[in-house]
Amino acid sequence: MPPAANMAEAPLPAPPRAKMVAFPVPGQPAEKMAEKRRPTAPVAGASEARRASPARGLATESEEEFLRQAGVTAMLRAALLKVLEARPDEPLPFLAHYFDNLGLRSPANGGAGEPPGLLLLQQQRIGRALWHLRLAHHSQRTAFNNNVSVAYECLSASGRKKRPGLDGRTYSELLKRICRDGEAPEEIVSPLLRKIQCRDHEAVPFDIFRYGMLTCFVLLEFVARADALYEVLDDSGQADRRVCQAVLDTLEGALLAGDFEAPSRYLEAGSQLGPDCLALAMDRALLARKPSSAMLRDEFLEKAASLFIAKVRPVG
């Protein structure tokens, strides 16, 4: 068990000394960093004073040397850059996950041992690609694009014999993994997969890869939103079919009318889905004197998803 685990579970009383370390951050001198940090940690002032005292100067220097030689500085710098790029809502679990993945990749863990089987290697590559893809939300387009290209490189660097490049089989498997991890129902995602999958032997160029990944992530989010929408419509354990249908029709109207090349179309679609239009449609649906029945969540989600998938351009 590594030392930190000891610290976490059955820790020994550590001597209460606060050793401050100045590890350089990209582009920022340590002093400036400390200054910016002051408001967050009320104790920082005291420790800075200690750090600045000449008696500790020597020790600090050798520590810095140690950190640099052991690769800690570089590792933390990379981690910090990743945090800043992805801006996760909760950076601490993000960092735990980040270092965990880093540890798995290091030569100390399997890399130097027996060469793993081809299948295992493939699984590892897919896992790594998935990890990169999830680092940033797709709405942060620059970070996401970066990660997509890193993932693409991960996957296309294959074994010695094969030529580099990504084949359709791996690409399809990755898509399936994303959908499976998103826990979206099979009947919702399979129409999408049919549209964006490639054949097993085909080479997948980067553009297609990026398009597929992005579409997949957006669909998953769309379905999650639709699920939340159903939650709202369903106020007494059952959602009224007429209201659900009215909402779906409004959504369809907003999505299907015309092409989305012209920027003004986005505004029009947005206004069609605004509270007033939607409320009117729902009102009308409730006024219609038809026998009411319930619409189940799965049906609602499937219908909503099919509206989305209809707009997805098939690849190839």
Add this chain to the structure above:
Amino acid sequence: MATETALRKPRRWGGPAASAGRRMLSPDRLALPDYEYLAQRHVLTYMEDAVSQLLENREDVSQYGIARFFTEYFNSVCQGTHILFREFSFIQATPHNRASFLRAFWRCFRTVGKNGDLLAAKEYHCLLQLLCPDFPLELTQKAARIVLMDDAMDCLMSFSDFLFAFQIQFYYSEFLESVAAIYQDLLTGKNPNTVIVPTSSSGQHRQRPASSETSALEGVEASLFYQYLENLCDRHKYSCPPPALVKEVLSNVQRLTFYGFLVALSKHHGINQALGALPDKGDLMHDPAMDEELERLMAQVPGLLTTTTSGTESGCPRTSPRLGSPWRPLHHSRKVDAESDGSTEETEESET
């Protein structure tokens, strides 16, 4: 973050898409400058601490790898176990550390409350020092003052009374300093607008208006007090209780004293929830998983379980003898020996 997730109904299926949805609801963090984002979430505090921990364990680290060390470190931060036995300056450095410490204190010494023991401030301080050797006595005393309404400081307190008062005092420490200053100013008729957030804890609130003690007009006017507190919450850089809940506390009364206010804060169910470190008062002693674990551990220690149950491995929790032995030395002579679960009835005693 916590309230946001709590408000959402549980999704039937979550996964990355669902968490992505939540992430998109707070895009303001994406607009922050880098340093503000890092400062807001205390990323550098933890990274720095991780490095200093790494340097202290230099020899062991080289064996397991640095990435593994950092993984363990950040995992323990997420679980809240990272504050155990650390120095006070670290424990109070971030809101997450404070909440983790409160939780650890509760989980470690829950048995005290369960046994219905009443302890004095000094004894609670010893318990705190078991988790944090340099925990300042002053803070324990301030918490005790809330329970005892700044009176008869050697009185005994129930575990839950102390815990909830301590929570308010410890978690909102800086906020309460400012509140004390405002209260003091209002009491003496000064205009509290000039209040500067005090950074040191020296020389504040020794107010106790001796002259007005018997008069009906003790304390300050609640609505006026709230106006100043609302303003304070707006500009306060440390954690504050949610202003809406502070308002709720203050709208129930015409006038109130400083300690009256703190007691009301510490007993407020919503403030406890918003803080998110401890369960509701009713559930304080209820943790079946932990109980089971404790029983299991106790069963492994030879000599703790006297006679009887040695035959059955599993050990039946209800029939096994009282297991509070680690805390025996702290038991007070007043302690009732009969099984008692509630601290509430004893609370009344402690307050009189």
